[in-house]
Amino acid sequence: MIKRMNGPAWFIVPYWSLFLIFIILPVIAAIYLSFTYFNAIQTPRFVGINNYIELITTDTVFMQYVLSNTLRFALIVGPFGYIMAFLLAWMLAQVPAVPRTILAIILYSPSLTMGVAMAAMWRIIFSGDANGYLNAILLSNNLILEPLQFLQSPEYLMTIMIVVSLWSSMGVGFLAMLAGVLNIDQTLYEAAYVDGLKNRTQEILYITLPSMKPQLLFGAVMAVVSTFQAGMIGVQLAGSNPTPQYAGQLIVNHIEDFGFIRYMMGYAAAVSVVLLIIVYAISKVTFKVLGDKS
Amino acid sequence: MKKRYSKFQGMKINPSRFHPSQIPFYSFLLPFSLLMLLPIIFIFNHAFKPIGELFAFPPRFFVRQPTFDNFVELARITSSSGVPFSRYIVNSLLVTIVGVTFSILITSLSAYGLSKLKFKGKKLLFEINTLALMFVPIAVQIPRYLIIARMGLIDTYLGHILPVVILPVAMFLLKQFIDQTPNELIESAKIDGASEMEIFFKIIFPIILPAIATVGILSFQVLWNDTSTSILYIDDESKRTLAFFMMSLTSLQGNTVAGQGMAAAASLIMFIPNLVLFIFLQSRVMNTMAHSGIK
Numbered sequence: 001m002i003k004r005m006n007g008p009a010w011f012i013v014p015y016w017s018l019f020l021i022f023i024i025l026p027v028i029a030a031i032y033l034s035f036t037y038f039n040a041i042q043t044p045r046f047v048g049i050n051n052y053i054e055l056i057t058t059d060t061v062f063m064q065y066v067l068s069n070t071l072r073f074a075l076i077v078g079p080f081g082y083i084m085a086f087l088l089a090w091m092l093a094q095v096p097a098v099p100r101t102i103l104a105i106i107l108y109s110p111s112l113t114m115g116v117a118m119a120a121m122w123r124i125i126f127s128g129d130a131n132g133y134l135n136a137i138l139l140s141n142n143l144i145l146e147p148l149q150f151l152q153s154p155e156y157l158m159t160i161m162i163v164v165s166l167w168s169s170m171g172v173g174f175l176a177m178l179a180g181v182l183n184i185d186q187t188l189y190e191a192a193y194v195d196g197l198k199n200r201t202q203e204i205l206y207i208t209l210p211s212m213k214p215q216l217l218f219g220a221v222m223a224v225v226s227t228f229q230a231g232m233i234g235v236q237l238a239g240s241n242p243t244p245q246y247a248g249q250l251i252v253n254h255i256e257d258f259g260f261i262r263y264m265m266g267y268a269a270a271v272s273v274v275l276l277i278i279v280y281a282i283s284k285v286t287f288k289v290l291g292d293k294s
Numbered sequence: 295m296k297k298r299y300s301k302f303q304g305m306k307i308n309p310s311r312f313h314p315s316q317i318p319f320y321s322f323l324l325p326f327s328l329l330m331l332l333p334i335i336f337i338f339n340h341a342f343k344p345i346g347e348l349f350a351f352p353p354r355f356f357v358r359q360p361t362f363d364n365f366v367e368l369a370r371i372t373s374s375s376g377v378p379f380s381r382y383i384v385n386s387l388l389v390t391i392v393g394v395t396f397s398i399l400i401t402s403l404s405a406y407g408l409s410k411l412k413f414k415g416k417k418l419l420f421e422i423n424t425l426a427l428m429f430v431p432i433a434v435q436i437p438r439y440l441i442i443a444r445m446g447l448i449d450t451y452l453g454h455i456l457p458v459v460i461l462p463v464a465m466f467l468l469k470q471f472i473d474q475t476p477n478e479l480i481e482s483a484k485i486d487g488a489s490e491m492e493i494f495f496k497i498i499f500p501i502i503l504p505a506i507a508t509v510g511i512l513s514f515q516v517l518w519n520d521t522s523t524s525i526l527y528i529d530d531e532s533k534r535t536l537a538f539f540m541m542s543l544t545s546l547q548g549n550t551v552a553g554q555g556m557a558a559a560a561s562l563i564m565f566i567p568n569l570v571l572f573i574f575l576q577s578r579v580m581n582t583m584a585h586s587g588i589k
Contacts, residue, residue, distance in 0.1 A: 002489065002491045002492055002495070003489050003491075003492065004489060005489055005490065005491030005492075006489045006491070008407050008411045008412075008413040008416075010403070010490070010491060011403040011404060011406055011407030011411060011490070011494070012403075012404055012407045012408075012413075012419070014399075014400040014403060014404070015400040015401060015403065015404035015460065015465065016404065016419065018400065018456060018459070018460045019423075019426070019460050019462075021441065021445075021456075022438065022441070022456065022457050022460055023426055023429055023460060023462075025437070025441055026437040026438045026441060027429075027434055027437075029434075029437035029440065029441065030433075030434045030436070030437045033436070033437060088323070088326075091319040091322065091323055092319075092323065093307050093308065094305065094306060094307065094309065094316060094319055095309065095316050095319055095320065095323070096308075096309050096310060096311055096316075097308065099320075101576065101577075103323055103324075103327050104576070105572065105573060106327045106330060106331050107327060107330055109334065109568075109569055109572070110330060110333070110334070112515060112565065112568035112569060112572060113515075113519050113564060113568055118333070118337075118561060118565070119541075120540075120541075120557040120558070120560065120561045121333060121336065121337045121340075121557070121558065121561050122333070123557070124340065124554050124557060124558065125333070125336070127554075130351065131349070131351060131353065133336075133353055136351060136352045136353045137352070139352070140352040167330065167333070170330075172463065172512070172583075175579060175580065175583045176583045176586040178580070179580055179581075179583035179584040179586065180583075180584075180586075180587065181307065182307060182308055182580075182584070183584050184307060186306075186307050189304055189305045189307075192304075193304055200304070203304050207305070208305070213587070214586075214587020214589050215583075215586055215587045217587065217588040218586045218587055218588045221427050221428060221588065222427075222463070224428065225427065225428055225429070225430055228430045228432070229430055229431070229432055231432060232432070236541075251433075252432045252433065255432075255433070255435065255436070256435070260435075260436075260526075265436050265440075268436050269436055269437065272433045272434050272435075272436065272437075275430065275433045276430070276433050276434070279428055279430050279433070280428060283428045
């Protein structure tokens, strides 16, 4: 049997048929459904661009909270996580292999469970009663008089979401960048010193960054995607969708809210399309910015 | 001449031993790593605290008298529908083992095809895959649900596996890795009369093991930690996975002090396999990541 398997189809069909069914088809279906009214029971009814008009004109929750929350979350977690990943990789590359490996495992390990399993732990730390870990510390040091409702109050929820997401953001992109720095040809630096390279900043700008551009791009895409994929964290921390006063409501939660809680699937599909466009646009901008540097 | 060089001692990649010039890096990396590690140390300690220490005020960071009470309690408690704890473990193991194997197989076949075989449209396929690196599955959960329902995968084990085993990142890394393998090996095997599939299994597969390990670890993380398939595609409680059980348990009990110990134990059970696997395979993962660049 194996002796006669020569055609490319044997190799290509399994992966790409599933790719078609679970990646391409859902995107096409989302675009189609976004132009319909669909409640999951009756057949979808075509309504033109009504869902999009409604999203922009009447969905006050989306315009007031969800969109700005998502942009704030993404614009902080994405770039900060990314820059942090580069700087950590850059430093790690300049220490010997054994401590580097240990430190890299420590930094990478929070991203292992992609936040899900760890949400429970954060809920213990930020728990709203006096036994909550952070509350107890603040109380016993007389920094606060009564326990703060960290996860239920709009003031704190977003900040905690950002901290938790940054904590778990040293993922595959970070490892790629570490490998990228480690594989730079050492002779490039030596040549540059002879040419009069003066300091660390010059070194990073003229040698390090340009030499690892492919890894930087890969890391950037991973940063964008994992930031948006981490959107469920608010609901997991607060324990409810919608989150208290929509403080931690991101686009992915809005999709779930309309799709699976209110069964307005056509409308939810329109929100999905908007999200896909945002992710794509941000990735493109990132590519442009990183591409211009060299 | 010599003096001029030593004025600025620059970047030294992968040094073989300690040098005083590394002190600034250590002085940032060590405290920072410790900070990152704190939540994990916390969860380790919390999971082994007896009930008295969980209630202690002010709470202590480190456990004094470690016990397995929380784990015992976790194993004892069963969900409302009366599914035993062991059932969730068996489900998770089944889904993860089958899923990881399947994912490695189809991803590596495709990566080899796109890297070494000659056929029309392979460049286009690779570009589509690179575009799909930006794909956020969570964005299209509704159409995905409809497709899975239409395919009759609701309440089946395949419903856990099929939607999540396609990982464009894994395919991307693997294809880049296979690009580095020499064509001469393949050519000489062809002269000996081997088919493409034989070449793939007998020659290429052993060479690309580091990248296979990386694909395995990535798909393991997705399958082992995934709760969304249990929530969306599975109504039958007895077919749901450990990750789902842990999540529902901790969101129900996590807010009470008594439940905290269990929540910590549950988090630890979910976390440890990820960590152990990564520690074992980390050198292979780093080897693969060297070829991760997008050109």
